[in-house]
Amino acid sequence: MKILLVGEYSRLHNSLKEGLVALGHQVVLVGSGDNFKNYAVDYSIRTSWTTRYWLPRKLKNAIYRFTGLDLEMTERAFRFYFLLPQLKGFDHIQLINSDALETHPFCSRSLYRKLFAQNPNCTPSLLICGDETPVNDYLLQDKLKYSVLTPYLKDHSLRSQFEYSLKYTYPNYRKLFNWVAAHCKTMIVSDLDYKIPMEAMDYPVTFIPNPINSETIPCCPNDNMTPIVIFLGINRLSYTKKGISYFEKALAIISEKYSTQVDIIVTENVPYDIYIHSYNKAHIVLDQIYGFDQGYNALEAMAKGKVVFTGAETEFTEHYNLKERVAVNAIPNVASLVSELAFLIENPAEIRAIGIRARDFIEKEHAYKTIAKRYLDSWKSVD
Structure with missing residues (x-):
């Protein structure tokens, strides 16, 4: 055709x-x-x-x-x-x-x-x-x-x-x-x-x-996590509708509480190629609030084995019959985001496990x- x-x-x-x-x-x-x-x-x-x-x-x-x-x-x-x-x-x-x-x-x-x-x-x-x-x-x-x-x-x-x-x-x-x-x-x-x-x-x-063309997206194993790198990419045109302020408030708390354990990268309004390169070394990617399912950027990050904070609501897990998390459901609640981030920082093995499951999910459902x-x-x- x-x-x-x-x-x-x-x-x-x-x-x-x-x-x-x-x-x-x-x-x-x-x-x-x-x-x-x-x-x-x-x-x-x-x-x-x-x-x-x-x-x-x-x-x-x-x-x-x-x-x-x-x-x-x-x-x-x-x-x-x-x-x-x-x-x-x-x-x-x-x-x-x-x-x-x-x-x-x-x-x-x-x-x-x-x-x-x-x-x-x-x-x-x-x-x-x-x-x-x-x-x-x-x-x-x-x-x-x-x-x-x-x-x-x-x-x-x-x-x-x-x-x-x-x-x-x-x-x-x-x-x-x-x-x-x-x-x-x-x-x-x-x-x-x-x-x-x-x-x-x-x-x-x-x-x-x-x-998602995972053949062109190498999976990056979450091995060296000293420090744990957290990435937030901001698009000012969709700043409010994606709930970015919740991530910013949560990061302010995390950066103070875990100052020696985390490295936070923030970009703003960058071209796609630069955006992708910027989060390559991240272990955790903060994508968006207010979603039930993942958008394209979140899926590409999951294909790389990142732990992505994005839409992963009950409707999503039930649709794909998931028993374990492949992403973190990001909701409009700063305390919840801080709790989820703190858990991952204190339990880096879970970062590895979710990252592996995320890649497997992409290869299975988004090939x-x-x-x-x-x-x-x-x-x-x-x-």
Whole structure:
């Protein structure tokens, strides 16, 4: 098959591409690289004119201030439009999000319409692995014990920090999602944090876990733990929704109590390649609060044999029938985080044991070729 993957937010599509290529398929990935993360793509719609040069940046900011028009979004639309002649002859097209092009919703609909029309034999699918209209509609009902929208639900003054998530509930983005959902023959969810809301909103979805290419990720045995290295990578754009302040408060306590036993590494807003390199020597990785399941970064760290503080709720352990921990369930409670960290620091053998189980779990449940085959089966089932 010749497959087009549109959009990249976490390296999920890159790993899926690796699995599909290993199975003998031809794959093209189009995306912006997702800001500072700079993920690899085959064809880029990354903004340049509106972000690189001083005068266009000033003009862009002035226009946005007085009209609300975002010229970065406009530039991405133009870049994708001029790529369209090269995006023909595909058997399948998958969008990583209804807003995969990160442009104005009316532009997205027009560009998707052209893309689908010039690939009449393709069977489009929509991947849901982050913010999406039905997901956020459900989360705003506040029926779960917590979610990425919990900080906003508790304090509406934080609205500006959740504008990216809330935009999916606005009429123009809702219209975009409805159009995409009507034209995609299947919807796939990447983890339980999206499966639960989508099913609660009565959408038929196929659950396929994130693909992780463990062949390219060496496992780092947790042997030398003097000191124990703890890593926290901060993305300011998702600081509040990932509950990073809880980790920071817990680390302040841990660094004082175990000052001679731990080494704490903190990075902020670094490209993906630097982020990965930064936590290579860590034994413990602090990923995020408010999750039921693990996202892509957490899974890659688990593949390296790290002990990851992330979503590992009861729903997760029951789904995979786990009897022992493969990750530490990070909840929005500083005392709980401190207790979990202290236990690991005082019992380094448990760090080794969880790290080994984490790697085994990734190889069993997230093997990239097996996951790629599940995608193919899902796409073919609706042909």
